[in-house]
Amino acid sequence: MKEDFLHYIWQYQYFDKTSLQTDAGELITVLRPGYRNADAGPDFLNARLQLGEVEWNGAVEIHLRASDWHRHGHQTDAKYDQVVLHVVYTADQDVRRTNGSLIPVLALAPRISPDMLKRYRQLVEQAAPVTLPCAPFLAMVPDIIRTMMVERALLERVEQKACLLETLHQTLENDWEATTYHALAAAFGFQKNTEPFARLAKALPLQVLRRHRHDRHQVEALIFGQAGFLAETEDTREDEYINGLRQEHEFLRHKYQLPTALPKHEWNFLRLRPANFPPVRLAQLAALLHARPALFDALLSAGSRATLEQFFQAPVSEYWRQHYQPGKPGKVPALGRASVQLLVTNVVVPLRVAYAHSVGQPGLVESAVALLDQLPAESNQLLESYTQVGFRHRTAADSQGLLALGRGYCQPRRCLHCAIGSCILQKNTTSS
Known part of the structure; x- marks a missing residue:
C-alpha cells in the first residue's frame, strides 16, 4: 500500500465512520476533511473537526504508520504544529508537536472496506508489464465514465504540450512566428x-x-x-x-x-x-x-x-x-499523410491552444482540439491494448486521449487519480 491511497480515502471519506474515535477513545466528527496541500507541510489544510466536545480548525497529516511522523522528522518541524489529527493506517506510536503536546491519531485499518482494499491492490500492485491494470474490472465501469476520462486525459495532454510552447514563446520574446x-x-x-x-x-x-x-x-x-x-x-x-x-x-x-x-x-x-x-x-x-x-x-x-x-x-x-x-x-x-497528421497533432493543435491562452479566448481551445476529430486514428501496440477491451478508437482525438491515459495514468499506476479507477474502487462500497 502507498500513502496516496490513504490520501484518497481521507479526501473522499471512503471509510466507515460509525462511532468514529481516536486511538485514545475520543469521538471524532469530520465537518470538513480539509484541502489537499501540494506544497511543503501537512497533507491537508483547513480541516474542520470536532474532537469530543471541542471543534478544531487545522491540518491533517497522513501516514501509513504513526511512527512515520518521527521517520520524516515532523517532531522538530514547526510547520506540523498546526496538525489537529494524525490519520494513519496503523497506530504504532504516539506522536507529539514541537512543544511536546500529544496529537490525536485515527487508525483507518479496521475502517476501510476489504473489497476496496483488495481492488486497490489488484490495480496498483500488479507486476509490469501489465498495460491496463483495470482490465479485469472494466465491465463494472459505465461507458460514459470511460469516455469522460479519455476526454479528460486528451485535454491534459494537449494542455501539457501547449504549456511547453508557452514557455518557448516567452524565451523567444513573445514572437509567435519564431x-x-x-x-x-x-x-x-x-x-x-x-x-x-x-x-x-x-x-x-x-x-x-x-x-x-x-x-x-x-x-x-x-x-x-x-x-x-x-x-x-x-x-x-x-x-x-x-x-x-x-x-x-x-x-x-x-x-x-x-x-x-x-x-x-x-x-x-x-x-x-x-x-x-x-x-x-x-x-x-x-x-x-x-x-x-x-x-x-x-x-x-x-x-x-x-x-x-x-x-x-x-x-x-x-x-x-x-x-x-x-x-x-x-x-x-x-x-506522407501520416507525417502530416503527426505535425497537426503535435504542433498545430497545441500551438492554437497556447495562443488561445495568451489572448484569453477559451473558445479557441475547443476548436483547436476539434481538429483531432478530423484526423484518422493512430495505430500502435499501446492503443491496440485499449481497443481490445472495448475503448472507442475512431479518430486522432481518441488516439491522443488513450495515449495520455496509458502514459499518464495506467503505466505509472495512478489509478486513484483516474475516474475509471475511482469508479472501480467505489463499487459496492459505502461510507457512513
Missing part, C-alpha cells in the same frame, strides 16, 4: 531526431532564414550547413549540388556569424527507413520554409484537415527527390 518555427523544426524530427532538430533551430535563427526565404538554394545551404551535412566526403567530392550548398553556407555563416554547425554524429539513422532519414526531413523542412512565408498565421487560420494537408505539402527541390543522403541517390517519397 515559436512556430522552433516547434515545427522539433516536430520534423519525428521522435528519433527531435532533439537535434530542436538544436538546429537554435543554431539557425528565423530572422536569418527570413532574409533568404525567397531563394531555395540559400535556404537549403543554411539548413543543411548548420545541420552538419555539408562536410566533404567521398560520396560528395564530385557532387556539384552539395559543393554549391557548401560554398553558399560558408559565405552566409561568416556573414551572419552563425554558431558552429551540429556534429553529424548527433543525428540518428538507426532503425529508420530511408524515407525518415534526417536529410530527407531537413529537405522537407527547407521546402516548407521556402514556400510558406507566414507559418503562424497560416496554421492559426486553417479551418480544415484538407487545408492543413495542403499547407504541409511543399515540394522539395529536384536533388532531394532523388537523394536520401548527400551524394547517395535514390527515389524519395513526398511527406
Whole structure:
C-alpha cells in the first residue's frame, strides 16, 4: 500500500465512520476533511473537526504508520504544529508537536472496506508489464465514465504540450512566428531526431532564414550547413549540388556569424527507413520554409484537415527527390499523410491552444482540439491494448486521449487519480 491511497480515502471519506474515535477513545466528527496541500507541510489544510466536545480548525497529516511522523522528522518541524489529527493506517506510536503536546491519531485499518482494499491492490500492485491494470474490472465501469476520462486525459495532454510552447514563446520574446518555427523544426524530427532538430533551430535563427526565404538554394545551404551535412566526403567530392550548398553556407555563416554547425554524429539513422532519414526531413523542412512565408498565421487560420494537408505539402527541390543522403541517390517519397497528421497533432493543435491562452479566448481551445476529430486514428501496440477491451478508437482525438491515459495514468499506476479507477474502487462500497 502507498500513502496516496490513504490520501484518497481521507479526501473522499471512503471509510466507515460509525462511532468514529481516536486511538485514545475520543469521538471524532469530520465537518470538513480539509484541502489537499501540494506544497511543503501537512497533507491537508483547513480541516474542520470536532474532537469530543471541542471543534478544531487545522491540518491533517497522513501516514501509513504513526511512527512515520518521527521517520520524516515532523517532531522538530514547526510547520506540523498546526496538525489537529494524525490519520494513519496503523497506530504504532504516539506522536507529539514541537512543544511536546500529544496529537490525536485515527487508525483507518479496521475502517476501510476489504473489497476496496483488495481492488486497490489488484490495480496498483500488479507486476509490469501489465498495460491496463483495470482490465479485469472494466465491465463494472459505465461507458460514459470511460469516455469522460479519455476526454479528460486528451485535454491534459494537449494542455501539457501547449504549456511547453508557452514557455518557448516567452524565451523567444513573445514572437509567435519564431515559436512556430522552433516547434515545427522539433516536430520534423519525428521522435528519433527531435532533439537535434530542436538544436538546429537554435543554431539557425528565423530572422536569418527570413532574409533568404525567397531563394531555395540559400535556404537549403543554411539548413543543411548548420545541420552538419555539408562536410566533404567521398560520396560528395564530385557532387556539384552539395559543393554549391557548401560554398553558399560558408559565405552566409561568416556573414551572419552563425554558431558552429551540429556534429553529424548527433543525428540518428538507426532503425529508420530511408524515407525518415534526417536529410530527407531537413529537405522537407527547407521546402516548407521556402514556400510558406507566414507559418503562424497560416496554421492559426486553417479551418480544415484538407487545408492543413495542403499547407504541409511543399515540394522539395529536384536533388532531394532523388537523394536520401548527400551524394547517395535514390527515389524519395513526398511527406506522407501520416507525417502530416503527426505535425497537426503535435504542433498545430497545441500551438492554437497556447495562443488561445495568451489572448484569453477559451473558445479557441475547443476548436483547436476539434481538429483531432478530423484526423484518422493512430495505430500502435499501446492503443491496440485499449481497443481490445472495448475503448472507442475512431479518430486522432481518441488516439491522443488513450495515449495520455496509458502514459499518464495506467503505466505509472495512478489509478486513484483516474475516474475509471475511482469508479472501480467505489463499487459496492459505502461510507457512513
